[in-house]
Amino acid sequence: MNYEQLIHETALADERLIVMTAENRALIRNLPGPLGQRFIDTGITEQTMIGAAAGLALRGRVPVVHALATFLTLRAFEFIRTDVGIANLPVKISSFVPGFLSDGNGPTHQAIEDISLMRGIPGMTVFAAADEQDMLAMLPAIWASPSPAYVRVNTRPATYQHAPFEIGKAEIVSEGYDVTILTYGMLFEQALIAKDLLTEAGYSVGLVNLRSLKPLDSAAVLNVVKTGGLVVTLEDHFQTGGLYSIVAELLLENELTAKVLPLALKEKWYKPGRLSEVLEYEGFTGQHIARRIGEKLGDKANAFNERTEVIENQFAE
Structure with missing residues (x-):
């Protein structure tokens, strides 16, 4: 259908x-x-x-x-x-x-x-x-x-078998104590790739599909924050006003703080091109996302390249 x-x-x-x-x-x-x-x-x-x-x-x-x-x-x-x-x-x-x-x-x-x-x-x-x-x-x-x-609207083919949907509920793909990626929309596909690359590099990685942004599954986000790991907000949106702002508002409301890495467009529009070119140029491929997270976690080595092509081919099949 x-x-x-x-x-x-x-x-x-x-x-x-x-x-x-x-x-x-x-x-x-x-x-x-x-x-x-x-x-x-x-x-x-x-x-x-x-x-x-x-x-x-x-x-x-x-x-x-x-x-x-x-x-x-x-x-x-x-x-x-x-x-x-x-x-x-x-x-x-x-x-x-x-x-x-x-x-x-x-x-x-x-x-x-x-x-x-x-x-x-x-x-x-x-x-x-x-x-x-x-x-x-x-x-x-x-x-x-x-x-x-x-x-x-997103008509891209699925690379993951999703859980049933409920308004106001997030989809918890995995739980991790080193880092959790919060994302929504078409970048979920790249987040899956990044999760596998980071897991292969030895990290414990969580991934949450925030398909309902308003109402938000506040409990799911707060549970992620309480693990104490790095929280990554990943979105094809301006950093201001989007998921990063949503998480910041929730943390302030609950008098909490967290180590947060926003991956979004900051004060810029993106360079037009084919989708694959946009993701590469703007740094939103699974490999780029994994590397940026690894660097934030302290892994400066290029530990992700060897597995990237294999995992991307797995998702393409």
């Missing part, structure tokens, strides 16, 4: 669901026929789409809206905040090519502040799937929730 099939089946089972797009049909191009009037394309008008979705939600509908992540969160921000957020309406926002997934595009099309913006709206829930399998497991609960929701 893919995204289009899931939303099609959900719409057939629940007549409240309305599929909307601002002339971005990449994920839903076959739905106009079967859904008829419940498929609405407003054209390149993200603000109008959000306003119309709010109106439909006021009348008992559950609109699932689609557009490029950067235009949804920036161009239509006021409409999301005012029309959807203040009224706390169940509008579900599917944001296409967020973060590094907008690989070939320049800064105007890079949604790398979207988590910060969306989590700042009272009542808005925020989610980011590790891959397509993770996303398909997450969406039914998100669409069924009465809350507004922002979802980073």
Whole structure:
């Protein structure tokens, strides 16, 4: 099953669901026929789409809206905040090519502040799937929730068999006492590679998929902090306002401190290119992540190169 099939089946089972797009049909191009009037394309008008979705939600509908992540969160921000957020309406926002997934595009099309913006709206829930399998497991609960929701769409193939999803719960992949990587979205794939490289180098490595960023699984994060090891926040987002800020807020609220290594974009947009090139150039491949963590832990030696190619091939199979 893919995204289009899931939303099609959900719409057939629940007549409240309305599929909307601002002339971005990449994920839903076959739905106009079967859904008829419940498929609405407003054209390149993200603000109008959000306003119309709010109106439909006021009348008992559950609109699932689609557009490029950067235009949804920036161009239509006021409409999301005012029309959807203040009224706390169940509008579900599917944001296409967020973060590094907008690989070939320049800064105007890079949604790398979207988590910060969306989590700042009272009542808005925020989610980011590790891959397509993770996303398909997450969406039914998100669409069924009465809350507004922002979802980073991710259709990359899975490299890991995910646990069942529950809103507000993290997926604990492994536990470790030397270091734990907290991540979300498409960088989970690289975090898995980094975990194996670090494990081969002799470290005890934890990995947590924070697929639900708001509400956050605070207990899971605090448990990681209490192990006393290095905490790594890994994200394709600006360092300000994203996962690093989320963890910092949680620690301050609980009067705790921790050794934290943020791996994010700091005061810069990323250089456009193919996704593999972006990850390499910006230092977000599994090998780069493992090396940076190893250096923070005190291992200056290049202990990861020998195993990198083998493990990357294992995940590719």
